[in-house]
Amino acid sequence: MMDCSEAIATMAPYLDRALSEAEIEEVRAHLSHCGCCGDAFRFEESILKFVRSGLKEEALPEGFEQRLQDLIRNCGD
Numbered sequence: 001m002m003d004c005s006e007a008i009a010t011m012a013p014y015l016d017r018a019l020s021e022a023e024i025e026e027v028r029a030h031l032s033h034c035g036c037c038g039d040a041f042r043f044e045e046s047i048l049k050f051v052r053s054g055l056k057e058e059a060l061p062e063g064f065e066q067r068l069q070d071l072i073r074n075c076g077d
């Protein structure tokens, strides 16, 4: 089972659509049972959609993963 740090590490490639189907399923399984990662993920996804609505092929925003780490700092397990 994926833990929070692994989930966070895969969020950037997940949002960048750089994961395999199996990896995507693992991330989704974690997000479905982990509230804090789910919240962090939805927050980042909404930002990314906003960013990409105006910029095609934009790279992930600078500091993306660090911000995710901050969001789940108080995450339980």
Ligand SMILES: [Zn+2]
Residues within 6 Å of the ligand: 003, 004, 007, 030, 034, 035, 036, 037, 038, 075, 077
């Ligand atoms: Zn988690």
